[in-house]
Amino acid sequence: MSNSKKRSAEAAPETTNKKKKRKTKFQQDDEALDMELGVNKLFTRMDNQLLADYLAQKLTRFGSHLSSVEISDLTVSANSIQDTTTSWQQDRTLANLPAFLEKFSDGEESLSKPPKKKGHPHTLIVAGAGLRAADIVRAVRKFQGKDNAVAKLFAKHMKVDEQVTFLKTRKSGIGVGTPARLIELIECGALLLDNLQRLVVDASHVDQKKRGVLDMKDTMMPLAQFLTRPEFRDRYGDEKKPLALLFY
Numbered sequence: 001m002s003n004s005k006k007r008s009a010e011a012a013p014e015t016t017n018k019k020k021k022r023k024t025k026f027q028q029d030d031e032a033l034d035m036e037l038g039v040n041k042l043f044t045r046m047d048n049q050l051l052a053d054y055l056a057q058k059l060t061r062f063g064s065h066l067s068s069v070e071i072s073d074l075t076v077s078a079n080s081i082q083d084t085t086t087s088w089q090q091d092r093t094l095a096n097l098p099a100f101l102e103k104f105s106d107g108e109e110s111l112s113k114p115p116k117k118k119g120h121p122h123t124l125i126v127a128g129a130g131l132r133a134a135d136i137v138r139a140v141r142k143f144q145g146k147d148n149a150v151a152k153l154f155a156k157h158m159k160v161d162e163q164v165t166f167l168k169t170r171k172s173g174i175g176v177g178t179p180a181r182l183i184e185l186i187e188c189g190a191l192l193l194d195n196l197q198r199l200v201v202d203a204s205h206v207d208q209k210k211r212g213v214l215d216m217k218d219t220m221m222p223l224a225q226f227l228t229r230p231e232f233r234d235r236y237g238d239e240k241k242p243l244a245l246l247f248y
Helices: 003-017 025-031 048-062 068-073 097-103 108-112 130-139 160-169 179-187 217-227
Strands: 123-126 150-153 174-177 198-201 244-247
Touching: 048 217, 097 108, 097 130, 123 179, 130 150, 130 174, 150 160, 150 179, 160 179, 174 179, 179 217, 198 217
Parallel strands: 123 174, 123 198, 150 174, 198 244
Antiparallel strands: none
């Protein structure tokens, strides 16, 4: 072998080794996580169709025990989700949540205005866990007033009976809760939906283990059951009495 060919052969493995390896899906997902802020930035880039596809993937993963009909019943369509990618560019942190709510409503005054009836919130914010829900309650207290409390609708803070009493005796424009507890309060007749204008899913938040509300079976499946309730499904995109479904 000539010296030039020998040099080429020796250089070939080195060139091959320098080729960049394709990133795995897990590496790509990790790159979207900002652990300093505690958010998954994927949600800033997903429009309503991408969000619907993302939810469907999670549902298929965690709902492997369900039939195709049951999966279909728990599927949220793209038309049900309001796209927030073009009109909201800020980080989806707790500090920015009040401004996000104002952006997708008639403003601070409307969010602070008490509802006419008790137990009839205009906004429900859905979190994956009680501790996170408590943080959200503190973040949206600027909309709370003497006659307009922020309802704490999650298991860590109050018992169901206490929450039922609260909803029946206090006016609350904004409720913050976890899916399972919200379902329980709706089904017992304490949480009424006639005045509901928006559902906000706390989707971007991730905990120290890099998990969000959509990343765990114990939170994703109850969330899917909650979002696809007939009371909500019939109103997504309805012209007369629309219900906005927002992923923050």
